[in-house]
Amino acid sequence: MKTSVKIILCSGILIHYLLLFIINVDTTLDCVVNNKGILLVEMEKSTYQPVKKKIDVILGRDKYNFNDYINYYLAYTGTETGYGFFAPNVPTSYKLVFEYTLKDHSKVTMIPQISSHEIGLRLCNYYETIGKTNVEILRNALIKFMLQEQMKGLNNVVSAKAIFGLVLTPALKNYSQSNQTAYQFLYAYEYNIQSK
Amino acid sequence: MNIISKVNKGLDHFLFKPNGTNIFAFFRVAVSIHCIVFVVSIYSEMHKFFGLSGFSNREVTETFIRLKYIPRLSWFHDVFGSWFNTDEQMLHAVLLIHLFFLITLLLGLFTRVSALITLFIHLCIVQSNTFFLYGMDYFTTISLFFCTFMPVSDFSLDQSLLKKKIASPEFRNFCIRFIQVQMCFIYFFGGFHKAIGINWWNGESMWKALTRPPFNNFDVSFFAQYPKIFMVMGWMTVVHEMFYPIMVFTKFFRKYWVMVIISMHLCIGIFMGLYLFASIMIILNITAFLSKEVDYIFKKIAAFKSRMLILNGVKRIYYANLKHLNTAFRQMY
Known part of the structure; x- marks a missing residue:
């Protein structure tokens, strides 16, 4: 396999997992702030808001024209959501x-x-x-x-x-x-x- | 050797070490069968959930799609709606087209095109009503996305009839790593989210998961007198999910860890009735971390086949010779 192809594949996988990481951090933050009865992590809303804002900018949630492409990619690859199923508690x-x-x-x-x-x-x-x-x-x-x-x-x-x-x-x-x-x-x- | 070149070499070894695995053939077949079961299971009541008049109205639910070019069922309605008398007929036609391309994907005929079309139709269905989405839909989308670019045409009609080129061993390894890292993300964050809730540590969540309708497939109330069982099960789930990214890369624990996770999904399928969720997770786990074992089975099947071929050949030669000897013998006497 050519080195140039390897570099392209490497960058692709890196971007994919960077996006996946951001999405999951986002859902983790939501999970921590919006749920009572959290055991391991506690976070104040004042700490949460600036981080959440930055994530929203990266994921194009407040400036739609800026990065629609990211949202298209996430939707087409099934990675638009985090993986906290039945967590932190089983829903009613x-x-x-x-x-x-x-x-x-x-x-x-x-x-x-x-x-x-x-x-x-x-x-x-x-x-x-x-x-x-x-x-x-x-x-x-x-x-x-x-x-x-x-x-x-x-x-x-x-x-x-x-x-x-x-x-x-x-x-x-x-x-x-x-x-x-x-x-x-x-x-x-x-x-x-x-x-x- | 400086650090950058060491990292380069390590990364190259991790991502592009030649790997002649045939696991993607298993992946293609398994994902296709999973999707076929999904289509069959929603066929009769598709209109109730994705139709214009049912438990929800598609015109309303599609307004929640934020982006213009996210696939949706109304695209089909706009183009082919006039061909059908009712919306229900159109939805069934969409599912039948989906089924057709799933079968071509299963057989490996025009694999890449089939994967792309099935991904598109799957997205149309699930994005049209996000109120009905659950984990399985996302994992099915991920799997179909993998089918669009990974070397899934091994043991396919494309290969035997159209003589398509096979993918390089380096690219195969890259794809395996792609799935592996994705699985690590899934389990680590799944486990971490559970770990931050108190109820996964005291067994309450495990109890609730098994007794909450509609997941209460079996009556487990007898075990309520032994609450420690649920506590241990909860701990096991959290620990196995959170440590998945480390343990599956160790030689010693890999098989054990993956087998425990597969057993967990089997239990989810049996006890909670989430059989489609369980099946897609098992498929992804086997593809990511049990490729050597599946390759071994493939090799055994191939060896058995060739042995049978040789045996048939020997039989044919033996009987031909026997016939020849028989005629020679008759001629002599």
């Missing part, structure tokens, strides 16, 4: 329940129906977005889409309610005292279907 589960009121005043309660396990796993991430977003319009829209899809099999629906909450599975240390799963209410929406 959510549950979404629909209650449809029919013309004859009868009520039908159901949860989103999924037949494939693979799609079911993806639904968890969807719920997490609904649960964590601060944008009320987005949350409402995401729940509404699900409600409409679920309603397709039902006739004469007059109104519908959507209740979204947390699923609190028993903790390991308390399991001997109580092994019951609890549900904590978070959001509820009511839709009048006829005046849609």
